[in-house]
Amino acid sequence: MTKHEEYEQKTEKLLEPVLKENHFELYDVEYVKEGGNWFLRAYIDKEGGITVDDCELVSRTLSDLLDKKDFIPDSYILEVSSPGLGRQLKRDKHFEKSIGEEIEIKLYKPIDKKKEWVGKLVSYDTNSLTIELEDQKTMTFLRSDIAIARLTFDF
Structure with a gap:
């Protein structure tokens, strides 16, 4: 530790x-x-x-x-x-409460030439997150590849 x-x-x-x-x-x-x-x-x-x-x-x-x-x-x-509206998601309890919410994911290294992804959080486990993109496709990201995951918010 x-x-x-x-x-x-x-x-x-x-x-x-x-x-x-x-x-x-x-x-x-x-x-x-x-x-x-x-x-x-x-x-x-x-x-x-x-x-x-x-x-x-x-x-x-x-x-x-x-x-x-x-x-x-x-x-x-x-x-x-307060953690704020665009609160960062780090712990399992954060992901649990955010199932069905739109989140933004920023990666350390790009996937398909993109480092930032936005979608609805579908599921998570100790190793990965899965989001549903606008086109209804899902993407799964390793948690170790994610620099920041946070809730999105619109004004």
């Missing part, structure tokens, strides 16, 4: 009782370095959507818990937010 995964896992455990008490769902936790800064991000959700007040409540509580446990030696920026 990498240090990123360890920090994410420990943060998830800290968040569980806070989220349960407030009827929130943990969407994802990530510990990433961007532009020379470390970020610890927690994405939370609930039926009807997350508000700024919800994020503030979880952020304050989580910040206090992280200060007490102090398991991340690096300095980092804590962010708590």
Whole structure:
């Protein structure tokens, strides 16, 4: 397990009782370095959507818990937010909830000279995703070939 995964896992455990008490769902936790800064991000959700007040409540509580446990030696920026409309799909539970929804897939390497594909998520398993394209054809992609999978949204 990498240090990123360890920090994410420990943060998830800290968040569980806070989220349960407030009827929130943990969407994802990530510990990433961007532009020379470390970020610890927690994405939370609930039926009807997350508000700024919800994020503030979880952020304050989580910040206090992280200060007490102090398991991340690096300095980092804590962010708590909603996963958003174009939420990234990473975990099985994300794919499960998105069956029948239109998703966008970005690949590391092109297939048929295309790196981006859009279609309705038909199925998934531990190794692959299958989408239905506009022409009713299906395409299956190995999860290891997918750089990003996310919900699409129209304005």
